[in-house]
Amino acid sequence: MVTKVEIKKMATAGSVESNDILIMISKGEGNIHIELESVVEKQFGEDIKKVIHDTLIEEGVNDVKVIAKDKGALDFTIKARVKACIKRGVES
8 A cells, every 4th residue: 555645845857858858746636637748749648647647646646736848758757757756845
């Protein structure tokens, strides 16, 4: 069982350089809300959102707003950025 994690402050990770993704998170309104802007949104937008969503759930976060600006990041990069954001968002 995963412990529920609460985002306490806005946090960012990543960049808008080629093959990277900028993830920004903040406290949500009782659910997971993901906004995505991507150079490959038509082809892979739903897949990118799924990677973000699944990573949040795996880490115990279910009340968060995510803004993602993608420049072609691979799944492992997306997961790493989301995890870094979570860590920064829960620290005091």
